[in-house]
Amino acid sequence: MKDFDLLIDIDELFKNLKNPNFRIIDTRFLLSDTTLGYKQYQLNHLPKAVYAHLDNDLSSNVTSKTGRHPLPKINALIDRIEGWGISNDSQVIIYDQSNGSIASRLWWMFRWLGHNKVAILNGGFNKWIENEHNVTNEKISVRKGVFRYTKNNLSVLKTKDIEKNLISESFVLFDARDNDRFLGINEPIDDKAGHIPSSVNLPFNKFLNKDGTWKSIKEIRKIWDNLDISNNTYGVMCGSGVTACHLIVSALIADIPEPRLYVGSWSKWIVDPRHPIEKIT
Structure with a gap:
């Protein structure tokens, strides 16, 4: 199968x-x-x-x-x-x-x-x-599964990695939030507006059709090809480590190296008042 x-x-x-x-x-x-x-x-x-x-x-x-x-x-x-x-x-x-x-x-x-x-x-x-397929309101009863964790090679970005990168600029950090939130024009969710210095805005919905499906492989590859990830070292973030995962899906559809996820993302970054923030003035 x-x-x-x-x-x-x-x-x-x-x-x-x-x-x-x-x-x-x-x-x-x-x-x-x-x-x-x-x-x-x-x-x-x-x-x-x-x-x-x-x-x-x-x-x-x-x-x-x-x-x-x-x-x-x-x-x-x-x-x-x-x-x-x-x-x-x-x-x-x-x-x-x-x-x-x-x-x-x-x-x-x-x-x-x-x-x-x-x-x-x-x-x-x-x-x-x-597509007119059936739905149900039936309460689902399942037999408990047996799931064992296995070691993987996925790595995550921690806040200390982002702090170091402000100086070293060793990787590109893409931010999946919409442009207004990235620029700090509008922040409906978090306490502070703006973005991490040197991060690049890449709204996750850029990879989607109007009906919520992913664009074609060709279209998705073209978007990534126009971005600077020539050294294959890059990370993704968003507001809280959710929609950033959407960028990872789109990267793998395009068959490019998988980015690392900054799980804490913007809502974690702004916890520390010492962290620098950029926004439109």
């Missing part, structure tokens, strides 16, 4: 709905209403799908020293994964409302745990409905 490790289209998932090895996770979430995603899930969701909450399942507790979505402890995350009925041989499919902005975070986290049989539903819930 073919493994899916980046994207899966609607028709391909539909063909595999009865495949006992497929596990589906709904990650719909809205920052401005953190209860909405689960309410939507209860109303209707894809067959076989369980629900994962960005704040409660895909992040650990926020403190005065963390960003808004710090990574959970590995053991706690494994407990969640097993509770979703997932084992090491499972093919995991993740979806959100449409554009993959939340699904990409969990996709990256599975790979962080060494599990590469994980893919994002291209176009998400909206595309599934558009």
